[in-house]
Amino acid sequence: MKPAPFVYHAPRSLEEALSLLADLGDDAKILAGGQSLMPILNFRLTRFDHLIDINRIGDWYGAPRLDSSTVTIPTLVRQRTAERDPALASAVPIFQQALRQVAHPQIRNRGTICGSLAHADPAAELPSVVSVLDSTFTVASSRGKRTVDVADFFQFHLTTALEPDEMLTEVTVRKPPPGTVMAFHEFATRKGDFALAAVAASVTFTDGKVSACRLAAAGVAPTPQRLTAAENLVTGSSLTSSACSAAGETASGEVDPTSDIHATADHRRKLVDALVQRALGDAARQGEDL
Numbered sequence: 424m425k426p427a428p429f430v431y432h433a434p435r436s437l438e439e440a441l442s443l444l445a446d447l448g449d450d451a452k453i454l455a456g457g458q459s460l461m462p463i464l465n466f467r468l469t470r471f472d473h474l475i476d477i478n479r480i481g482d483w484y485g486a487p488r489l490d491s492s493t494v495t496i497p498t499l500v501r502q503r504t505a506e507r508d509p510a511l512a513s514a515v516p517i518f519q520q521a522l523r524q525v526a527h528p529q530i531r532n533r534g535t536i537c538g539s540l541a542h543a544d545p546a547a548e549l550p551s552v553v554s555v556l557d558s559t560f561t562v563a564s565s566r567g568k569r570t571v572d573v574a575d576f577f578q579f580h581l582t583t584a585l586e587p588d589e590m591l592t593e594v595t596v597r598k599p600p601p602g603t604v605m606a607f608h609e610f611a612t613r614k615g616d617f618a619l620a621a622v623a624a625s626v627t628f629t630d631g632k633v634s635a636c637r638l639a640a641a642g643v644a645p646t647p648q649r650l651t652a653a654e655n656l657v658t659g660s661s662l663t664s665s666a667c668s669a670a671g672e673t674a675s676g677e678v679d680p681t682s683d684i685h686a687t688a689d690h691r692r693k694l695v696d697a698l699v700q701r702a703l704g705d706a707a708r709q710g711e712d713l
């Protein structure tokens with residue numbers, strides 16, 4: 424199928440894009456990599472009278488920026504660019520770990536990090552990744568700029584804190600403290616498919632014990648779900664295999680997924696148990712090398 428007719432806009436600057444958004448509001452949608460938006464339009468699941476293609480707003484928006492304490496991912500950084508960026512992989516390895524499991528390379532060549540975050544698919548990998556990091560979202564409109572904490576950004580299935588006239592211009596992540604390791608594990612029916620469930624983990628070790636732990640699951644709730652009871656359970660422990668098993672069981676009791684044509688709720692709960700154990704086991708192995 425083909426999309427319903429729309430007017431195509433190709434602004435050359437951020438200001439021009441924001442001015443179009445202000446004028447067109449609900450009738451317009453931003454086109455970034457197009458890897459989620461175009462299939463939805465082609466299937467006529469929705470329609471918009473105007474598409475604002477931001478791909479020409481400038482190279483400056485296309486590469487991650489790192490300084491001594493933060494990593495900033497501007498709006499046009501492709502998923503594949505981030506996956507292959509050695510500095511990003513060294514500073515915040517969970518991006519690379521998760522991106523390798525997002526769709527297929529052809530899709531990652533075009534799809535953007537910010538596009539995936541703005542789209543907020545509950546089964547997507549990247550929203551759960553940023554949920555275990557100290558992340559803030561910079562949002563711009565012709566009214567000005569504001570920052571949104573990750574805890575407030577994802578609001579519901581495909582719904583974020585973005586207003587119709589706002590654009591996500593970058594996501595900024597604070598570099599984790601020394602002694603931090605990360606892991607990302609998911610289960611998908613076929614390689615490249617959306618995950619039935621996924622778990623992101625960031626674990627900080629101090630003197631051989633877990634001093635901080637963040638876990639987030641994807642595919643089991645309308646937004647990424649932090650697994651706080653499991654996090655609390657392992658904090659202070661030396662992350663033995665029995666601590667990992669107990670955390671998996673605890674996490675599976677924290678989630679309340681729904682059944683759909685892809686998996687039952689019970690299956691998804693069991694996946695969360697297994698994936699938490701895998702992610703924490705992975706973190707424990709990395710912790711031994713610190």
Ligand SMILES: Cc1cc2nc3c(=O)[nH]c(=O)nc-3n(C[C@H](O)[C@H](O)[C@H](O)COP(=O)(O)OP(=O)(O)OC[C@H]3O[C@@H](n4cnc5c(N)ncnc54)[C@H](O)[C@@H]3O)c2cc1C
Pocket residue numbers: 452453454455456457458459460461462498524525526527530533534535536537538539541542544546547548549585589590591592615616617618
């Ligand atoms: C076959 C296939 C398999 C896939 N598998 C996976 C998968 O396993 N995991 C996964 O996470 N994703 C998957 N995807 C989706 C892919 O990762 C998309 O690239 C991503 O979800 C959206 O990024 P995009 O840049 O293509 O955004 P677009 O498709 O251009 O936009 C998506 C939505 O976000 C909005 N948007 C985009 N950028 C901004 C911005 N800067 N500010 C405000 N709003 C914005 C758009 O208006 C639109 O509503 C798959 C896609 C395909 C086609």
